Amino acid sequence: MARLFGTDGVRGLANDLLTPALAVQLGEAAARVLTEKSLVAGKRPRAIVGRDTRASGEFLDHAISAGLASSGVDVTRVGVLPTPAIAHLTATQDIDLGVMISASHNPFPDNGIKFFARGGFKLEDAVEDEIEALLGAELTRPTGADVGRVIKGETVADQNYINHLVNAVNTDLSGLRIVVDASNGAASVVGPAALRAAGAEVLVINASPDGLNINANCGSTHPEQLQAYVRTVGADMGVAYDGDADRCLAVDAAGNLVDGDQIMGLLAVGMKEDGTLASDTLVVTVMSNLGLLNAMKARGIRTVQTGVGDRYVLEKMLAFGYTLGGEQSGHVIDSIHGTTGDGVLTSLRVAARMKRTGASLAELASIVERMPQTLINVRGVDKSRVTTDAGVQDAISAVEEKLGDSGRVLLRSSGTEPLVRVMVEASTQDEADRVAQHLADVVKDRLAL
Numbered sequence: 001m002a003r004l005f006g007t008d009g010v011r012g013l014a015n016d017l018l019t020p021a022l023a024v025q026l027g028e029a030a031a032r033v034l035t036e037k038s039l040v041a042g043k044r045p046r047a048i049v050g051r052d053t054r055a056s057g058e059f060l061d062h063a064i065s066a067g068l069a070s071s072g073v074d075v076t077r078v079g080v081l082p083t084p085a086i087a088h089l090t091a092t093q094d095i096d097l098g099v100m101i102s103a104s105h106n107p108f109p110d111n112g113i114k115f116f117a118r119g120g121f122k123l124e125d126a127v128e129d130e131i132e133a134l135l136g137a138e139l140t141r142p143t144g145a146d147v148g149r150v151i152k153g154e155t156v157a158d159q160n161y162i163n164h165l166v167n168a169v170n171t172d173l174s175g176l177r178i179v180v181d182a183s184n185g186a187a188s189v190v191g192p193a194a195l196r197a198a199g200a201e202v203l204v205i206n207a208s209p210d211g212l213n214i215n216a217n218c219g220s221t222h223p224e225q226l227q228a229y230v231r232t233v234g235a236d237m238g239v240a241y242d243g244d245a246d247r248c249l250a251v252d253a254a255g256n257l258v259d260g261d262q263i264m265g266l267l268a269v270g271m272k273e274d275g276t277l278a279s280d281t282l283v284v285t286v287m288s289n290l291g292l293l294n295a296m297k298a299r300g301i302r303t304v305q306t307g308v309g310d311r312y313v314l315e316k317m318l319a320f321g322y323t324l325g326g327e328q329s330g331h332v333i334d335s336i337h338g339t340t341g342d343g344v345l346t347s348l349r350v351a352a353r354m355k356r357t358g359a360s361l362a363e364l365a366s367i368v369e370r371m372p373q374t375l376i377n378v379r380g381v382d383k384s385r386v387t388t389d390a391g392v393q394d395a396i397s398a399v400e401e402k403l404g405d406s407g408r409v410l411l412r413s414s415g416t417e418p419l420v421r422v423m424v425e426a427s428t429q430d431e432a433d434r435v436a437q438h439l440a441d442v443v444k445d446r447l448a449l
Contacts, residue, residue, distance in 0.1 A: 004135070005128040007309045007415030009114025011103050014056030018111050020063040022135075027067020027099075029134035030115055033127060034097040035073060037118060044148075045073045048089050050081040050157075051101035052186040052244045055211035056111045060101050064113060068099075069148030070141055077150060078157035080209075082186045082245035083114070084342035085161040091120025091339055092164075102186065102244035105221050106417070108214045120339040121318075122311050158190055165194040165345055168337040171352035174199035178351060179238040179251075181226040182207040183219025187245035191344045198348060205229055215242065220249045220330050220343075227255040237354065237361045239347035246310070247330035248343035250350055252362040260330040261292040262365040263350060267332070268301050268324055269367065270353050276323060276336060277301070283316050283325030283333075285309070286410055290425055291370040299367070309415060310341045371407070372429040374436035376422045381447035383413035383420045395442040399424075399435055407432070411439065420447065 004010055010026065012018045035045035047068050051057035065075045073096070078089070083100045090098030098116035106112075115123050115131070123131075141147075178200045182188040188207035195202045205225065206218040218225055220242040230238040230251045238251035250258040264282060271277035281302045284292065288305070296303050304322070306312040310331040317325050317335050326332035331341035338345060354361055386392060392411065399409050407426035414421055420443050424436040 004132050005125075007311065008104065009112050011106065011110060011112035013109055014054070014060070014111035018056075018060065018113070020059055023060045023063035023113060024067035025135045026113055026131065027064040028071050028139055029131045029137075030097060030099070031068050031071035031073045032134055032139065033130045034115065034117055038096050045096045046094065047073045047075050047097045047099060048078060048086060048093070048095050048157075049075055049099040049101070050078045050086040053080055053184060053188065053209035053211060053214050054103070054108050054111055054243075057101045058211075060111060060113065064099055064101070065150050069150050071139070071148065072142040072146050073148040075148055075150045076153045079152070079154040080186055080189070081157060081161065082190065082342070082344060084246055084338055084340050084345065085157070085190065087116050087120040087340045088161055088164055088338060089157055090116045090118070100244065104244050104246065105215055105219070105242040108212055108216065116339075122314070122340065162190055162194045162197055164337075165348055166197045168334075168345060169198060169348040169352045171355055172199045173348075173351050173355055176237070176351055176355060177201045177203070177233070177235045178347075179203045179205065179226060179230050179233065179235045180207070180347075181205050181219055181223065181238065181240040183215050183241050183243055184209040184213045185215065185219065185241060185243035185245060187241045187344055191241060191245060191347070194344050194348060195351070198351070200351060203229075203233055203235065219243065220247055223249055223251060223257055227251050227257065231255040237351065239343075239350070241343040242330070245343040246341040247327075248332065248346040249330045250347070250361060252365065253360060254362060256362065258361060258365045260326055260328045260332060261289045261370065262368045263330070263332055263346060264324065264326050265292050265295050265368040266353060266364040267349060268296060269299055270356075271324055272299070272301055278321050278323040281320075281322050283313050283322050285313060285327050287328050287423060289328065289368070289370045289373055290408065292368050295368045308412060314340065371425045372427070372432045373423065373425045374429070374432040376436050376440040377414075377417075378420045378422060378440050378443045379418065380449055381420055381443055382449055383418065383447070385447050386411055386413050386420050386443065389446050391446040392442055395439055399439060403435070407435075409435070409439065411443065
């Protein structure tokens, strides 16, 4: 049987794979695994549960809260908040575990459940395996006064998180005009509120969630509307979040997209200047563009690469004390102020860099000259065989030999979706497109279901 937990919690089609019954069981199992410290100290365990704006999140919120409370855990339901807000509250409010109900950038029919341990960190694989092993087990449940209580605490949680963000950047953003595309998601309220609290003039699009429109042709996966609107209103910059706001992409005043690599680059340079970039090192994944690696090398900044997934970036950062890392997709982790990728914090930090330097976003981002890159998602294939199929590996070897030092190839199975990602970088966009399509065709042929 396949492992239930993926690279970012349990994720799948809501009310199909991810049912209320499974959510209750996950709550019960997580309570057993993650509340030991409080139980040993004779304290009643505490949990916090948040969600994004998907309709299915409403019943999953109640279900997992029921599982936790039935296991003797007091639960505070904070409603719609970004994933990093749940991490922050878990880290700062004497909470045993945090729960975020979200499928991030996935289409709205999907949903997911991810856990944060005490301290606000995502779970290690071994801990997730402990939780999974307890699913469906006969567990002894408390009765009487020992059952957990469930309360609501939206307003206080919202303001706590906003205050944290504004204090983290500690920069007056007055004079900056910023457009926010909230993706009809979890940052629809707190994202614009935090930027306004820092002094910026904020215009907002796609911040009217109805339970069904999260990520629908908007946000970080579809920034086209934002790019056009920034030009129309003459804004200094635009920012686009995904559904749970743990990632952020930006748009400069001319409407050009500024991706996660460029954001990390400009922040790393700023942190090196002010002495907060630990060991003058930036942690990136293998998906980051060679242009970022070259730009950092030219400025005396070392890059360390990890596998794809912000959890692996964070693991490397924690192991060596690094303070900045992230992904091309817009997950940016500032370990000085957070324990996970935070799209709203990233947007505030980019704006603060603009305000402190007096430079435009285009000028700041220009240090990263991106190498032409093509990414193709191949669906309807057996992603488990991408690293073992001889035909696929032979095709990769042939392409790599031809590209030499002028490009690179990366094929990997997605950890959150049923597909294989084909990424190619080359000296020209035409060559990157052609090679990527060739490899995608090979994958489709060789790994067809």
